Amino acid sequence: MAEQKKTITFIIERQDSPTSAPYTQEFEIPYRPALNVVASLMEIQKNPVTKDGKKVAPVTWECNCLEKVCGACMMVINGKARQACCALIDELEQPIRLAPARTFPVIRDLLIDRSVMFESLKRVQAWVEVDGTWEVKDAPIQNPYTATTAYEISHCMTCGCCLEACPNVGPQSDFIGASPSVQAYLFNLHPLGKFDKEKRLNALMGKGGITGCGNSQNCVEVCPKNIKLTTYLAQLNRDVNKQALKNIFNK
Amino acid sequence: MAKNKIIVVGGGLSGLMATLKICEAGGEVDLFSYCPVKRSHSLCAQGGINACMDTKGEHDSIYEHFDDTVYGGDFLADQLAVKGMVEAAPKLIKMFDRMGVPFTRTPEGVLDLRNFGGQKNKRTCFAGSTTGQQLLYALDEQVRRWEVKGGVNKYEFWEFVKIIKNKDGICRGIVAQSMNSMEIKAFPADVVILATGGPGQVFGRCTASTICNGSAVSAVYQQGAAIGNPEFIQIHPTAIPGSDKNRLMSEACRGEGGRVWVYRDGKPWYFLEEMYPAYGNLVPRDVASRAIFKVCVHMGMGIDGDRRVYLDLSHIPADYLERKLGGIIEIYSEFVGKDPRKVPMEIFPSVHYSMGGIYVDRRHFTTVPGLMASGECDHQYHGANRLGANSLLSAAYSGTVSGPEAMKYCKEGKQGADLTEAELEAARQEVQAEYDKIRQMNGSENAHKLHQEMGEIMYEFVSIERDNIGLDKCLAKLKEILKRWNDIGVTDHGNWANQEAMFVRQLRNMILYAMAITKAARCRDESRGAHAKIVLDAQGQRVTDADGELQFMPRNDERFMKTTVVTYDPKTEEPIVNYEEFEHSLIKARPRNYAVAKKE
Numbered sequence: 071m072a073e074q075k076k077t078i079t080f081i082i083e084r085q086d087s088p089t090s091a092p093y094t095q096e097f098e099i100p101y102r103p104a105l106n107v108v109a110s111l112m113e114i115q116k117n118p119v120t121k122d123g124k125k126v127a128p129v130t131w132e133c134n135c136l137e138k139v140c141g142a143c144m145m146v147i148n149g150k151a152r153q154a155c156c157a158l159i160d161e162l163e164q165p166i167r168l169a170p171a172r173t174f175p176v177i178r179d180l181l182i183d184r185s186v187m188f189e190s191l192k193r194v195q196a197w198v199e200v201d202g203t204w205e206v207k208d209a210p211i212q213n214p215y216t217a218t219t220a221y222e223i224s225h226c227m228t229c230g231c232c233l234e235a236c237p238n239v240g241p242q243s244d245f246i247g248a249s250p251s252v253q254a255y256l257f258n259l260h261p262l263g264k265f266d267k268e269k270r271l272n273a274l275m276g277k278g279g280i281t282g283c284g285n286s287q288n289c290v291e292v293c294p295k296n297i298k299l300t301t302y303l304a305q306l307n308r309d310v311n312k313q314a315l316k317n318i319f320n321k
Numbered sequence: 322m323a324k325n326k327i328i329v330v331g332g333g334l335s336g337l338m339a340t341l342k343i344c345e346a347g348g349e350v351d352l353f354s355y356c357p358v359k360r361s362h363s364l365c366a367q368g369g370i371n372a373c374m375d376t377k378g379e380h381d382s383i384y385e386h387f388d389d390t391v392y393g394g395d396f397l398a399d400q401l402a403v404k405g406m407v408e409a410a411p412k413l414i415k416m417f418d419r420m421g422v423p424f425t426r427t428p429e430g431v432l433d434l435r436n437f438g439g440q441k442n443k444r445t446c447f448a449g450s451t452t453g454q455q456l457l458y459a460l461d462e463q464v465r466r467w468e469v470k471g472g473v474n475k476y477e478f479w480e481f482v483k484i485i486k487n488k489d490g491i492c493r494g495i496v497a498q499s500m501n502s503m504e505i506k507a508f509p510a511d512v513v514i515l516a517t518g519g520p521g522q523v524f525g526r527c528t529a530s531t532i533c534n535g536s537a538v539s540a541v542y543q544q545g546a547a548i549g550n551p552e553f554i555q556i557h558p559t560a561i562p563g564s565d566k567n568r569l570m571s572e573a574c575r576g577e578g579g580r581v582w583v584y585r586d587g588k589p590w591y592f593l594e595e596m597y598p599a600y601g602n603l604v605p606r607d608v609a610s611r612a613i614f615k616v617c618v619h620m621g622m623g624i625d626g627d628r629r630v631y632l633d634l635s636h637i638p639a640d641y642l643e644r645k646l647g648g649i650i651e652i653y654s655e656f657v658g659k660d661p662r663k664v665p666m667e668i669f670p671s672v673h674y675s676m677g678g679i680y681v682d683r684r685h686f687t688t689v690p691g692l693m694a695s696g697e698c699d700h701q702y703h704g705a706n707r708l709g710a711n712s713l714l715s716a717a718y719s720g721t722v723s724g725p726e727a728m729k730y731c732k733e734g735k736q737g738a739d740l741t742e743a744e745l746e747a748a749r750q751e752v753q754a755e756y757d758k759i760r761q762m763n764g765s766e767n768a769h770k771l772h773q774e775m776g777e778i779m780y781e782f783v784s785i786e787r788d789n790i791g792l793d794k795c796l797a798k799l800k801e802i803l804k805r806w807n808d809i810g811v812t813d814h815g816n817w818a819n820q821e822a823m824f825v826r827q828l829r830n831m832i833l834y835a836m837a838i839t840k841a842a843r844c845r846d847e848s849r850g851a852h853a854k855i856v857l858d859a860q861g862q863r864v865t866d867a868d869g870e871l872q873f874m875p876r877n878d879e880r881f882m883k884t885t886v887v888t889y890d891p892k893t894e895e896p897i898v899n900y901e902e903f904e905h906s907l908i909k910a911r912p913r914n915y916a917v918a919k920k921e
Contacts (some may be wrong), residue, residue: 104563104564104657106565110562112769115769116767116770125516126811126812126813127813127821128812128813130820132356134355134360134361134362134530135362135365135530136530136566137566138455138652139364139365139451140364140530141360142356146732155565156655156656158656158658177818178501178817178818184869185357191462191465195462196467197421197462197465197466198419198421198462200416200419200463203338203341203342203721204416205416207415210325212432213430214428217424217425217426220421220423221448221449224421224448224454224455224458225451227359227364227454242552251732260421262419263421289356293665295516300341
């Protein structure tokens with residue numbers, strides 16, 4: 071067993087530009103205990119040579135914190151969308167296959183463009199309409215149980231795993247995905263944020279809104295922060311329906 | 322009238338706070354960042370943010386927070402600046418609360434407080450153990466709101482390369498490069514604020530994100546901005562050592578009752594509690610790191626003789642841990658594969674934070690007119706050692722100073738002549754030429770390997786314990802590395818998302834910054850806060866006392882209760898070290914000793 075682990079083999083799906091065709095390259099790096107996928111890509115940077123000895127440009131990817139908090143290094147590892155920094159080599163089957171999350175436009179290699187998610191946060195108005203950064207008075211007391219739910223959802227790092235895994239996000243549908251939708255739910259929980267609850271629910275009606283969710287449950291399976299996405303999507307769906315009825319009767 | 326245009330570089334807590342303040346004052350911000358600002362390094366802060374809320378019946382006071390910060394910083398922080406910060410802290414917490422930060426609450430729904438190092442009262446507000454993430458998100462959301470309203474233009478995935486000065490030497494813009502298209506562009510502005518964070522990557526492995534390379538700070542240092550107190554690098558006592566990074570285990574572990582120990586004669590030895598009875602496990606970071614280093618390196622008592630000690634939470638009820646420390650327990654379990662609820666964690670100190678940075682006045686102006694700095698990249702607030710949970714505070718607070726001061730400066734019309742098209746284009750071309758040259762580098766060195774080597778040298782000579790012979794050696798080696806930089810070969814000669822070429826440019830800046838840190842450490846012949854210097858005898862041997870204890874130079878207030886001011890000499894590329902007086906009239910300097918309760 072120890073003998074087999076002396077090197078690690080990666081098959082990496084590469085792409086030189088947004089419009090060029092993808093291709094794969096194989097890399098081999100020395101084994102080290104506690105190695106993860108990002109640390110392995112860093113090893114490749116130090117010696118960007120393929121398994122068959124060809125000197126190539128180092129693999130391009132995005133990473134920052136390496137602690138599973140920033141959301142930057144999401145990619146598809148052995149077929150599953152996840153953060154590369156906490157993908158431990160010891161727990162992965164070899165050869166390890168890395169690919170970009172193709173739900174999003176590829177910029178280069180494993181580097182993708184997730185700006186659509188940040189645009190969706192604008193759509194659902196994922197913020198509290200505070201008057202300003204100045205002092206107003208004491209902030210309202212909050213129910214600690216509701217605050218615990220808010221804390222759970224507020225871990226969402228906009229990594230995009232749930233969009234990559236969702237069968238309804240992509241060219242076939244406009245669904246904005248679980249992550250930005252559930253942010254609307256988060257702000258509807260806040261004692262000040264809930265003043266704009268109707269705006270957020272209305273923003274989730276129509277094209278790309280909550281009806282795009284096909285309840286496949288994939289999102290909750292892949293969420294690296296274990297946010298109960300499907301639970302909140304269901305509650306949100308109910309809230310949106312109620313709002314739709316209210317809109318009809320209030321016309 | 323056209324709005325005043327302010328460039329903010331960096332979208333962490335400080336940059337975003339400054340951005341909001343500028344928008345509210347009617348200005349317009351061009352916001353530059355390596356990444357979507359929501360992924361900035363502020364989110365790695367775990368344990369909390371200090372503010373005197375006094376909701377635990379301990380009669381905490383703003384003065385006590387003030388004194389703890391100044392004492393913790395070993396009397397090297399500007400006391401008026403610190404006073405402003407601690408006074409504003411409770412107001413900032415209320416602002417964050419209104420914005421929706423999910424702070425951890427007591428059963429009656431008010432903000433809970435926890436203990437933190439170097440402070441006797443509960444003063445640390447927190448959101449589980451992901452406080453930085455939650456604070457950053459709140460500001461990110463508010464900035465997004467301004468993006469929609471108009472007022473903020475984001476340039477995410479753009480790298481700041483240098484500032485542009487007008488004919489009178491006033492900073493009036495920057496040159497930046499798209500990290501995808503590699504387009505290089507000059508951007509004019511009325512004022513430029515750098516909020517680019519710390520230089521952790523200068524040490525290679527550290528608790529910082531990969532983007533915290535100090536490159537922007539070094540760039541403006543080379544363009545005339547002075548650096549203050551760069552030798553004060555905080556080594557955090559409790560991190561999980563790793564080959565790619567050292568992952569932080571928050572001070573909140575100890576704040577919530579975690580104990581540090583190693584085996585002695587087959588029994589746990591709680592050495593911090595024994596050495597520092599008054600503060601125990603909650604001594605400040607510099608003190609804890611030195612003690613762990615001593616136990617492992619000098620006494621050879623680390624776990625299995627290795628450089629590790631135990632940080633133990635296993636005696637604390639699991640549901641309490643989950644509620645208070647959930648996020649970091651997850652980090653440890655995930656990356657180490659062991660459950661801290663059941664077994665003690667194994668940790669060792671790691672480079673964590675820079676107290677020093679770009680030299681600024683209390684309004685956050687640097688020595689280059691028109692250029693400001695705020696957040697970890699400035700030198701303000703922490704003196705020789707930062708207290709835990711004061712960094713989120715200083716980051717947010719500094720933004721509330723730099724933003725409005727930038728607007729005030731514009732309104733006073735101090736920005737002088739606009740940059741001409743020719744000046745903008747000349748600056749752009751200069752950067753373009755440098756970049757094209759890097760892209761063609763064909764030498765034999767690999768930039769990432771060279772970076773690793775530099776980090777190892779910096780750890781060896783400029784971390785927990787320093788001595789003058791080591792520092793001289795380090796400087797010589799850094800000069801050699803700077804020379805070897807010229808012999809780098811890049812494998813990616815392309816012009817699309819060329820991360821390698823960008824890294825090569827950053828690396829040169831990092832080397833020059835490393836030289837500033839090392840030279841400043843060499844010149845300061847005393848021990849103060851995070852800077853601990855060992856006495857050498859005439860033969861260059863380390864001096865020990867009768868018990869074999871290493872002798873450190875004492876704090877020398879007469880010579881060194883001064884701010885280190887480092888400037889760049891363009892001819893030799895070397896740092897020039899000077900000292901300046903600072904404001905310390907409010908609290909008289911006294912010896913710092915955490916073995917006994919603090920006396921005022």
